Amino acid sequence: MAVAWIEELFTVGEQRVDELEVYGFSGTSISADLKQRRVSLCSSSVETGLCIRTIDKGKIGSSSTNDPQQWQACLDAAIAGGRLATPQEWKGLPDPVALPTTDFAWDPDLVVEPTTAQELLVGMLEGALEYPDATVTSGGAGVAVGEITFANSHGVRYTSRQSDVSISLEAISGQSTGYEFDHAFSRSQVNPQRVGEQAACLASRSAGGKDIPSGEYDVVLSPMAYADLLSGIFVPALSGRNVLQGRSKLATKIGETITAPLLSFFDDPHRVGATGSTWFDAEGTPTRRLDFVRDGVLTGFAYDLKTAYRAGLQSTGSAIRGGFAGLPAIGHHNFVVDGKRDVVFDEPAIYVHSVVGAHTANPLSGDFSVEMSNPFWVRDGELAEPVRGAMLTGNFFDLQRQVAALGKESRAVGSYILPPVKINNVRVIGK
Known part of the structure; x- marks a missing residue:
């Protein structure tokens, strides 16, 4: 230019x-x-x-x-x-x-x-x-x-x-x-x-799925499914704007354990090869790694200039824009889910490739009910027979305490970089 x-x-x-x-x-x-x-x-x-x-x-x-x-x-x-x-x-x-x-x-x-x-x-x-x-x-x-x-x-x-x-x-x-x-x-x-x-x-493999009874099951969410739920429920609670407006369930929980200890959430704007990486944010503030959750403990929120000044703080370099015509808003560059990696297909569970309806979740309470898309039983370390349409329901904030394992391989889903996640005792509504 x-x-x-x-x-x-x-x-x-x-x-x-x-x-x-x-x-x-x-x-x-x-x-x-x-x-x-x-x-x-x-x-x-x-x-x-x-x-x-x-x-x-x-x-x-x-x-x-x-x-x-x-x-x-x-x-x-x-x-x-x-x-x-x-x-x-x-x-x-x-x-x-x-x-x-x-x-x-x-x-x-x-x-x-x-x-x-x-x-x-x-x-x-x-x-x-x-x-x-x-x-x-x-x-x-x-x-x-x-x-x-x-x-x-x-x-x-x-x-x-x-x-x-x-x-x-x-x-x-x-x-x-x-x-x-x-x-x-x-x-x-x-x-x-x-x-x-x-x-x-x-x-092809999802054809001929069988109904399952309602109950609590161990569930493995693919990176796509987990990213959809994170973006609709958990990540909005990390926005300094929502904290100031009293619209974040996490507003008063800095220093508290809010997830399983194996989980860490952070924004890594200097990650090599990631599409969201940048040296400066949408307001010209230099970017840096920003830890939200470290080993299960809530450590911070994201701020742009305007919200930080209202809170008496400094910007965290978290301003983004949705195109040249968009004004700066609080967001993240590369939202990373990390922690100790393990095997997630080692025991019977339900694998969920994606979910439908994450946008209908309540980001204030964390309550959600979504349709499972392409779910399969996990048996002997592999995907087995398909499951016919069923629903996942519960409170997403509570479920973070029930995360049992993170898969070994991460993938990028939009601005999220994360592995498959195994969560124990998730409520499934079947037939």
């Missing part, structure tokens, strides 16, 4: 407000969608844009545009919006620090062309052929590269390049479906054949 107009923006803006920041993005992407075994849509996009945030006498204003050349009008709109805002406690934007210039999640050799997406789709379709009784219903592949530019009136000037490759496939066999995905920053790190084979395998 051009620098000349950014410097001109600060020259003009600093005469009108106390502080301001610019968050800019430019990138290109290719995506292709499957309908059964044919490409139904292929699209490409070139995206540029910026968001300006102004602070004047504690009043915060913002505006965004997808045309950086219109920065003057964007600045005017941000200042006008700030005049209508309510003043709040504010202690200033970050000052510049010397950060490494290496990019964590960047593949300079990634080719953003339709042929790349096509190769990924073909690979998944070839993998699905391993289970001829399963029919591919849909799928997709996406390839993207982009650059973030962050600057503020304190002299911060940071840039970061990112690349992304994502694939997914869904298959059906009879009344049973299977879904699998993969994503990484490099083409070499995704395995389309495996994604296609796994989706077809799940659909």
